[in-house]
Amino acid sequence: MTAGTDPDDAFLEPLLRRCAVEPDFSVREMLTWALTRLSHQSVLDRVVAELDSPVDQARSQALHTLSKLRDERAWPAITSEHLHDANDEVARTAWRTAVGLIPDPERGALADELKLEFGRGDIDVQRSLARAFVELGDVGEKAAQASLLAADTAVRMHAAATIRLIDDPEATFYLDPGDA
Structure with a gap:
């Protein structure tokens, strides 16, 4: 709660690390909320980088966070590999995020x-x-x-x-x- 209530970009890395391993959905939602309260560009750049993580949950949470940031600049980072990820949760989150961010001409x-x-x-x-x-x-x-x-x-x-x-x-x- 503190990381989102009193945003500080120093929280970025610890929040992302926790998103990758936190088992509780409600806690992950709070972590994502806190991320959206930090410096938008820093979060966007770092979350996009997280899409290449070998950890399924890290990729899924990165996609989820992108859906909350609602920044179309993230669209090119959602790849065919994400849309067809072997992990169902990653793929589902990629589908939801992609339809939320896609520019009209690419629909x-x-x-x-x-x-x-x-x-x-x-x-x-x-x-x-x-x-x-x-x-x-x-x-x-x-x-x-x-x-x-x-x-x-x-x-x-x-x-x-x-x-x-x-x-x-x-x-x-x-x-x-x-x-x-």
Whole structure:
């Protein structure tokens, strides 16, 4: 609390180190809040560097912090490797952060990149990806529609569930075997 209430850039490194290892989600949220209260450029530069960490949680928290900073200059640092990270939490956070930071002209390319993830993971991972497509709007719907023709049954079911969510963002996300 003190690090965010009385911001001091000297807290930057200790906060980032703790984000990488803190097991409690609520504590990580407080650490992220404290980071957003520090000098914006210093935090941005250092958090972007953290995206290359070999520690999954460090990458995930760096992406999460970027989503809170809402600085489009961070967009180029979100790579295909982040969007397709083997760790589900890193990938989910990358999807959410990417759709929040992407410049309008690149939205279609992001949708095409994200459609490669259809069929991935459990229901929570799939719901996260569907929410990213909802945020992408028309280009997200177009990419999801194209995925209805995929050879893989899981991809088609996920794409159909995503389209339902795009049509009604308040609806419950569900996979329907009949969509396959």
